[in-house]
Amino acid sequence: MSQSKSDRGSETRELILVTAERLFAEHGVEAVSNRQVSEAAGQSNNFAVGYHFGSKEELVVAIVRRHSESVERRRTEMLAEIAGSPDLRDWMSCLVRPATEHLASLGIPSWYARFIAQVTTHPALRERVRKESFTSRSMQQAHEGMFRLIPRLPEDVRQERNDMGRMLVVHMCAERERALHEGTAPPHSTWESTTDSLVDALVGLWLAPVTARR
Template identity: 50%
Template sequence: MTTSDGSVARDDRAQATRDAILSTAERLFAERGVYNVSNRQISEAAGQGNNAAVHYHFGTKHDLIAALVDRHLTAQRRRRATYVAQLGANPTLRDWVACVVLPVTDHLAELGRPTWQARFKAQLVTDPTLQAVLDDTNALDAALQTTIDGVHRCVTHLPAPVRAERADITKHLMVHMAADRERAIARDLPTPRATWREAAEGLIDAIVGIWEAPVSDAAQPRG
């Protein structure tokens, strides 16, 4: 069956509306906080005459947040798969850490200015309910799991609880450093590094240092 031009035009308009809502929601969430923005406010700011546009196109606020997360993490998954595929026969710890960091910073650089994605994501990792949305999407990233396994193979001398702890430190460092840099750029404030790629190199250095740090006697897990 051939789709009519009218149907194609309607589909294009619907997609344009969805894109406008997603971009507007991300900006408002980043600037005001997820729980301080209503679906009605998003619809109005996105230029939708129907105040129920968010509900019509996405459903609940939770569904909208899931769509926002997927919008970015899908692109990052593709980048990470490419980086992992380019690794040599014997990747170092730094190589694996780069596969964690670069897909995120490359994506932020590609978005141009201004961006809101990093500040939006930072809100998700501090909320148990919203964190689950990230976890569900990350679970679909096979290259991320490969990367995590690669990091852990490089630090098998560390006790399992210490590896888990440093994985959490890595996650929060990445998320909040990206959000802080994005916030500074949005406010035309100086940043330690001129570009996202330079910021990534500094972040990779710091994360490698965290994983290579010795474990003090006081931090050793107790049996």
């Protein structure tokens, strides 16, 4: 039975998403044109990206959304399991583990962690991607639980540490993914051990004393 036009369109969209994620992860968003994505995805129409997604920004957002459902589901399940927990590590795990478990599920090689590291430092895309990836309801709930267990901090310090924590998770996951791809990860290093190390670091970050500021 021949494929319907809708089925072919869905397959083409998926192929473009997977190809763009890899190219953006390897080379950065600015270095890769929509035409290059279309060609690498085996599309004879060089305007396939524009036809299916409109713009490069919408393509980037579509890649994020392709992964976010799995991460959201995992975090929502974790939140239900730890409701009311007095252990700060539980809440930090809710910020980290859903993402690292999703990355582990992608197998080797995967590209998403390096893709996120690229787009969250892109001047024109970083805010859009931050809103897509880091402001979901489950993420807000995890932060609310966390903030109940840490000392009250000045708002500017809290924002600064929030940014530090986000960058730590994003870029350490990207480094872990790269090491797995290149075969340079330590023999006993796993996504689980990476998660534990990130949680340790985040607990220390949020409980660190604040130097008096003028």
